[in-house]
Amino acid sequence: MDWLREHPEVRTIRVAAADLNGVARGKRIPARFADKVFTEGTRFPFSVMNLDIWGEDIEDSPLVFETGDCDGLLRPTERGFMPMPWLASPTALLPIWMFHMDGRPYAGDPRQALARVVDRYKARGLTPVVATELEFFLIDDSGKTLRVPPSPRSGKRRTGGETLSLRALDAFDAFFSALYDACEAMDIPADTAISEAGPGQFEINLMHQPDALKAADDTWAFKMLVKGLARSHGFAASFMAKPYSLWSGNGMHMHFSILDEAGRNIFNDGSEKGSGAMRAAVAGCLAALPGSTLIFAPHANSFERLVPNAHAPTGIGWAYENRTAALRIPASGPAARRIEHRVAGGDVNPYLSIAAVLGAALVGLEDGLVPDDPIIGNAYAQSLPQLPATWNLAINTFAEDPLIRRIFDEELVENFLMTKRQEVHYMAELSEQEQTELYLDTV
Known part of the structure; x- marks a missing residue:
């Protein structure tokens, strides 16, 4: 959070993880709520890490209907905030990666695969x-x-x-x-x-x-x-x-x-x-x-x-x-x-x-x-x-x-x-x- 305090011009952040194709998947969050990502993490379905190149669900994947399309927990990586200089408005990227709710790394996350x-x-x-x-x-x-x-x-x-x-x-x-x-x-x-x-x-x-x-x-x-x-x-x-x-x-x-x-x-x-x-x-x-x-x-x-x-x-x-x-x-x-x-x-x-x-x-x-x-x-x-x-x-x-x-x-x-x-x-x-x-x- 120190980075955001040093960059008060940043009004929004993007929290994003890489899916299996390397496509960034995530959310846009007002900067004033960024601390919640560090204290509580953010959530999206495990299936989001396993979309096809069009961004569609994988048919018959157990991550979708079989498990109720349940959520994983995403926490910031050690990288922290990075500016996004290609956008017109000052914005920061916060890379995240996926875990189970009990804190175990999610094996289907490509970054977790490299960490392993x-x-x-x-x-x-x-x-x-x-x-x-x-x-x-x-x-x-x-x-x-x-x-x-x-x-x-x-x-x-x-x-x-x-x-x-x-x-x-x-x-x-x-x-x-x-x-x-x-x-x-x-x-x-x-x-x-x-x-x-x-x-x-x-x-x-x-x-x-x-x-x-x-x-x-x-x-x-x-x-x-x-x-x-x-x-x-x-x-x-x-x-x-x-x-x-x-x-x-x-x-x-x-x-x-x-x-x-x-x-x-x-x-x-x-x-x-x-x-x-x-x-x-x-x-x-x-x-x-x-x-x-x-x-x-x-x-x-x-x-x-x-x-x-x-x-x-x-x-x-x-x-x-x-x-x-x-x-x-x-x-x-x-x-x-x-x-x-x-x-x-x-x-x-x-x-x-x-x-x-x-x-x-x-x-x-x-x-x-x-x-x-x-x-x-x-x-x-x-x-x-x-x-x-x-x-x-x-x-x-x-x-x-x-x-x-x-x-x-x-x-x-x-x-x-x-x-x-x-x-x-x-x-x-x-x-x-x-x-x-x-x-x-x-x-």
């Missing part, structure tokens, strides 16, 4: 260090065809990709300046921005931090910020996996290392190759990739990105300093030895995605797994085991893979499966243009 994985690391005296890289497109969606917005500086539209182009960044300098100011105000550690391979496509890296929950919070809030701020500048921003069929899609790459109780990176053995613990973590991630593809590619459009020769991985393999591989070990000094997981699209729920990666790495450490040899050269040209290539196959693999149930609670697994199966059914009724309109702002 982090607690398993803590029990072993380990701390994951996490960073995310987020790609997004700036888009003029005012017509029937998606286009790059005209530059506010020149009024011109760039029709092609401009990888690492300062000109492309400078064309939207006012937007990026406002974005970095907003990130500072929201305590989101935004670092480098670059232009990417698609028209109007950019990437911003968030800094490494030894707090996986905050890294996920930052990523979730950053996506809301980028989309909201873009609208206030007169265009759209989208993390949709593949808004343009002819151009590369949006990824959300994740870098991670693991510290022991003394603060030492267990992936570092002083060599260029990394430690046995690093290779065990790699092996765990590789073993879990078939089952966890649905987490990394959760939507119909997601699979348009995961195709050969499109700067997104399709084969299950790892490599040193090789961006065609699903898992890349970047060149670095030994102390900074880390794994880059390159499968997830920009359309993921960051809580589930980070939980899936860290949970898989922990399986590798617990079981002492050893990976196959790292690949050399173009991964697309090699005979590697493949990721599930379709949404339905990914759903079925997620359902059947026992490693998924070592990472996620059974209730979350079943809720996610019901959600995706319902979406598959109703998505078949939509045209490609209608799917694009749905995903453009939602994910």
Whole structure:
């Protein structure tokens, strides 16, 4: 509450949690009643954490009529208030997460799922260090065809990709300046921005931090910020996996290392190759990739990105300093030895995605797994085991893979499966243009 007292201009707050699709669900509350959220929490039905991409109840879900659509208790996370600079009126976001009325964490809450994985690391005296890289497109969606917005500086539209182009960044300098100011105000550690391979496509890296929950919070809030701020500048921003069929899609790459109780990176053995613990973590991630593809590619459009020769991985393999591989070990000094997981699209729920990666790495450490040899050269040209290539196959693999149930609670697994199966059914009724309109702002 100190933050609100220091910001008397804030008249309303939004309390919000991430559902299984990463969509913010919550309420608008006058700021003068915000203290009640801290003392009593707020309530909404458990089923709200398990809506489909349209915001509809899941048919036949036990969370709806079978239990009387009963309420869960939502309490503020440790993050506290964050300004919402994309709104015209001074407003604060208060992230919340869900519990049972007796205080037990609700297993179907994605943030609780990540907390569960982090607690398993803590029990072993380990701390994951996490960073995310987020790609997004700036888009003029005012017509029937998606286009790059005209530059506010020149009024011109760039029709092609401009990888690492300062000109492309400078064309939207006012937007990026406002974005970095907003990130500072929201305590989101935004670092480098670059232009990417698609028209109007950019990437911003968030800094490494030894707090996986905050890294996920930052990523979730950053996506809301980028989309909201873009609208206030007169265009759209989208993390949709593949808004343009002819151009590369949006990824959300994740870098991670693991510290022991003394603060030492267990992936570092002083060599260029990394430690046995690093290779065990790699092996765990590789073993879990078939089952966890649905987490990394959760939507119909997601699979348009995961195709050969499109700067997104399709084969299950790892490599040193090789961006065609699903898992890349970047060149670095030994102390900074880390794994880059390159499968997830920009359309993921960051809580589930980070939980899936860290949970898989922990399986590798617990079981002492050893990976196959790292690949050399173009991964697309090699005979590697493949990721599930379709949404339905990914759903079925997620359902059947026992490693998924070592990472996620059974209730979350079943809720996610019901959600995706319902979406598959109703998505078949939509045209490609209608799917694009749905995903453009939602994910």
